[in-house]
Structure formats: structure tokens, C-alpha cells
Amino acid sequence: MAAHLSLIFLSLSALLVCCSTGAIAGRSVEEQLQQLNENYMEMKELLAAKNRRLEALEALEVEVMEQKSLVAALQQSGTQVAAANRQVTSAVPRSCADLKCKGETISGLYSIMGAKSVEMVYCDFSKATYEAGFQKWLGYVDVKSVPTYFYVQKNNTYTTLSGPIPFELEVVNIGGAMNSASGIFTAPRPGTYFFAFTGEIRFTGPIPSVVAAVVGLQLNGIKVGSSHATDSNTSTSTYSQLALQSILNLKAGDQVSVTIDFLNNAIVYDNPYQHFNHFTGMLLEENLAGLI
Numbered sequence: 001m002a003a004h005l006s007l008i009f010l011s012l013s014a015l016l017v018c019c020s021t022g023a024i025a026g027r028s029v030e031e032q033l034q035q036l037n038e039n040y041m042e043m044k045e046l047l048a049a050k051n052r053r054l055e056a057l058e059a060l061e062v063e064v065m066e067q068k069s070l071v072a073a074l075q076q077s078g079t080q081v082a083a084a085n086r087q088v089t090s091a092v093p094r095s096c097a098d099l100k101c102k103g104e105t106i107s108g109l110y111s112i113m114g115a116k117s118v119e120m121v122y123c124d125f126s127k128a129t130y131e132a133g134f135q136k137w138l139g140y141v142d143v144k145s146v147p148t149y150f151y152v153q154k155n156n157t158y159t160t161l162s163g164p165i166p167f168e169l170e171v172v173n174i175g176g177a178m179n180s181a182s183g184i185f186t187a188p189r190p191g192t193y194f195f196a197f198t199g200e201i202r203f204t205g206p207i208p209s210v211v212a213a214v215v216g217l218q219l220n221g222i223k224v225g226s227s228h229a230t231d232s233n234t235s236t237s238t239y240s241q242l243a244l245q246s247i248l249n250l251k252a253g254d255q256v257s258v259t260i261d262f263l264n265n266a267i268v269y270d271n272p273y274q275h276f277n278h279f280t281g282m283l284l285e286e287n288l289a290g291l292i
Ligand SMILES: *[C@@H]1O[C@H](CO)[C@@H](O)[C@H](O)[C@H]1NC(C)=O
Pocket: 208, 209, 232, 233
């Protein structure tokens, strides 16, 4: 019996020893409760901190959403403002100030509309509109709504006194304003044009005689310039040059041609190999007023 009891005692001791390795082994219930309470408080504090962080995150999220909608609203109103600006300033820009109103902000070279032509200016948008150097005028921009220039030649001798001289060879006719078959140039646009005619006159005798030739530059059938060659007692192989140069201000539709106005014992001489007679013309400067 004693041996039996001691066995139970040993078993209990072993159990106690075993239990003493646990956290609350050997503490009173009060102590254990205290510990639990402390743990609970600690957990509560941790949870509260986590909760605060969560709330802060949520607040941030709300803020981000607000910023996003603000950006979207700004973008929309920016587009509306730009559209409104375009509407207000659809007028052709005539200065750097106009360009600034249109929303240009980058300094640089800009084309603006002048009285009759496009002009180039340097706009310095880092300066105020009223400051010196805000706009610097550079020059004219060579804008031609219709590029116009031609060079035609004659192939054969010509002696007809009435009407424009036709030209058989069309070397260049950009813009197609020159009708070489009829010899009539029709101005496609108002502007300043240059024309030049060089002719070859052959005096045909008989000897002795006075020889003469006159060619005229016609604007809408009215002579605006002439060239005259004359001689006397010449052989039949005497030649002379005629030349006409002019700069004319033309309206759209104005017609320019060269005519033979007088021939006395003379011909406008040419052949298919040499082309002595030349007529050229070009638009120097177009009057763009009223185009836009
Ligand atoms: C042309 O020749 C004739 C006869 O030879 C002569 O009478 C006349 O004076 C000459 N005319 C001129 C302008 O040289």
C-alpha cells in the first residue's frame, strides 16, 4: 500500500514538474488573470493602432479619389477654355499679342498676317506684351497661293500685226497662267508680276530703204510699253534685238501679251533650232489681302 501511494505521489510530482514548464505554471489565479488582462490591453492597443492606420489609409484613398476627380474636372474645363479660346480667337493672328491670346506660350518664330502679305515675327513670350522685344519683326514670308512663272519661246518667224504673238515652245509654265498658243497670260491672283520679252528682228530690205519694227507689251489690250528698232540702207541679213522688261501690278484676270505693232521691211525672225524670241513672266509678290 505504501509503495502504491509513493507511486501516485511520484506520478503527481512528474505531472507538476511537467506543468511547471507552462507560462502560468506556479502562478496564482489572480496573477494569471492579471496577465491575461495585460495581454488583452496590449492586443486592444495594437488593434486600435491598426485601426488608426486603416482609417488613415481610407482617408488617403478618399483624398486620392478627390484629387483624381479634381484633375478630371480641370482637364475638362481646360478643354472647354481652349475651345472657348479657339472660338474667341479664330480671327487671323496679326501680332504676337494675338498669338498670346490664342494660347501660344513658347517663344519663337511665328507667321502673322500683314496688310497684304504674310510676315514673320519673333515672339518673346517671356516678356510682357507691353515690354520692348515682345515682338520683333523679321520680314515677309513668300506665300503664293498659286505659284506662277513661265518661259516660252518662238519656233518660227512671225509677221502678223494684229493680236498677241503666240509661242510654240513652252519650256516652263508653272501654274498654267500662260496660254502659249494664244500668247495671252492671265493673272491668277492680284499681285506684282515681272515680264520680259526679247525679240529678234531681221531687216529684209530692199536697199536702200528705212527699216523698222515695234513690239508692244499689252495689258488688257492697252499698250503699256514698246521697243523699237530701226535702220536704213541695210543689207537683208541685218538683225536687231528688241527688249521689253516690266513690273506690273495686276488684278486677278488681267491679261498680258506681246504684240507686233509696226513692221517696215522687217520680220520677227526665228527658226526651230535657235529660238531667238523669248517671253518670260513671274509672280513676284502676291497680294493676299482678303484671302483669309
Ligand atoms: C541710203 O542710200 C541712198 C542711196 O545710196 C542715199 O541717197 C541715202 O542718203 C542713204 N540714206 C541713209 C540714211 O544713209
